[in-house]
Amino acid sequence: MNRREEFLKSGAERNESDSREERLAGWWQTASFGLALGRRAGRAAAKARRSVQAAETAQALVDQQAVYALLEEGHSVRWIADQLSMSRTAVGRLAKSMKRGGELSDVRMAASPGIDEETKRLVLRAWDVDSLEESLENDAYEAKSSRVDDPENMEKGETVDRKKRMTKILDRAAEVGRYAENLENAIGAGGRTPRPDDALHHLGDDTGRLISEGLSVGGISGGADVIDAYLQAFNEARTKNGMRQLTPRLAVKNLQWAIVTPEQMTVEQREEIRKEFTRRHSS
Structure with a gap:
């Protein structure tokens, strides 16, 4: 058995309850991925x-x-x-x-x-x-x-274009959500470093930019849609990792951290997005 396979099966530096497949899936993100590949290090x-x-x-x-x-x-x-x-x-x-x-x-x-x-x-x-x-x-x-001069056709074309753009934005928000939870899980793996506190949850700068894009394409509702897409994907990843769900309230508690520049949106727009998102999850 080569050193890499032996290391992977041993569970060293990892949560020993994880299967070999689970360790392999996340190995590319860890420092130990370079184990026994020193001859390729410079080229890599x-x-x-x-x-x-x-x-x-x-x-x-x-x-x-x-x-x-x-x-x-x-x-x-x-x-x-x-x-x-x-x-x-x-x-x-x-x-x-x-x-x-x-x-x-x-x-x-x-x-x-x-x-x-x-x-x-x-x-x-x-x-x-x-x-x-x-x-x-x-x-x-x-x-x-x-x-095309027909106003009706132009309006339909613009609507289709907005829907396509919004779909891409929401897909990217979901990707960020999955990545964020998997990153949190990696941080807490092995028990040496605690997972980040949900009360301090940060949607991240990438999500902030996507919220701004959602606002540009779909207004206040579009901005809230981005947070919904992020949270759904984040919580799906949490379920797979055996963790409790992040609540909608805590998801937007620190929304201001994700909006890093005033050019992205006004404070009023940000709070309207928070309000719309909260309304959706108030029942």
């Missing part, structure tokens, strides 16, 4: 750094592209910042960098050597296209759709 660290560089470059590119697209449609910096959950300062800086003589101008950001292809793949995925050719087809389709 370098690959991880390149992946981070590619992701950071892709994020910067997509932010720039999204701002360009919405500026070209005539939207204001403030409106764009709300839609993209970015600060007005960041949007304003990008807008300034893409203007020449007061007119919007295309600019190119070069990816670092060695990560161009990975960055391209991430950028295409962010825009929900599989290839550059498909992006041209989507452009033609959207240009054609934008010429």
